[in-house]
Amino acid sequence: MSRIESDVIPIATPLILGRQCRVTEEGQRKPAAFLCLVSMRTEYLGELRAIPPEDRRYLMEHFEPPALWFVWIARYAGNKPDEHWSRYCGMQLCSEGTGPVSEVGPEHCNTQVTTMVLGKLCTHVFSSTETPVLGYEGIRMTRILASERIRNRHPVPTNLGRCCRTLAA
Numbered sequence: 001m002s003r004i005e006s007d008v009i010p011i012a013t014p015l016i017l018g019r020q021c022r023v024t025e026e027g028q029r030k031p032a033a034f035l036c037l038v039s040m041r042t043e044y045l046g047e048l049r050a051i052p053p054e055d056r057r058y059l060m061e062h063f064e065p066p067a068l069w070f071v072w073i074a075r076y077a078g079n080k081p082d083e084h085w086s087r088y089c090g091m092q093l094c095s096e097g098t099g100p101v102s103e104v105g106p107e108h109c110n111t112q113v114t115t116m117v118l119g120k121l122c123t124h125v126f127s128s129t130e131t132p133v134l135g136y137e138g139i140r141m142t143r144i145l146a147s148e149r150i151r152n153r154h155p156v157p158t159n160l161g162r163c164c165r166t167l168a169a
Helices: 004-016 025-047 053-064
Strands: 071-074 086-091 112-118 120-127 142-144
Touching: 004 025, 004 120, 025 053, 025 071, 025 086, 025 112, 025 120, 025 142
Parallel strands: none
Antiparallel strands: 071 120, 071 142, 086 112, 112 120
16 A cells, blocks of 8 residues: 555645646546545544445555545635544445335445545545445535546546635635
8 A cells, every 4th residue: 555655645745735736637546546545544543334345455456446436626725724634424325216224323334425634635535335426516626536437427527726615614
């Protein structure tokens, strides 16, 4: 995993410092993989486990997020990034129309969302074994690399230099 960490430094540094930069689609693999790794580690700060071992294995073998992982970034516009450095939430989602769920509880989490603020970079990482989330309303964020299996259906932007407002105060 140190490869993921060292490879992201040249790309993440200008984003964290709030500088505009252009990252190619291929270059998006590095921050997407890094943010996926950090999200996987953040999960262990609490009790809820929503990330399956298969996702961890996929990241380790392919150096990019698994199929139902989505990563968004925005420029953090607030003045207190230290107050918003990380938030993780594991949850259980059920597909609409599948009827009652017989197994409910924290041990059945299948979805997670991790929000992190690193300097001027705000990141939002979503993963699920149940359903993809393709976007949000009420906030402008740029989605970066989705896996090959998802990318063909939902094109990925290549300009990460847009200044976006976040929920930060």
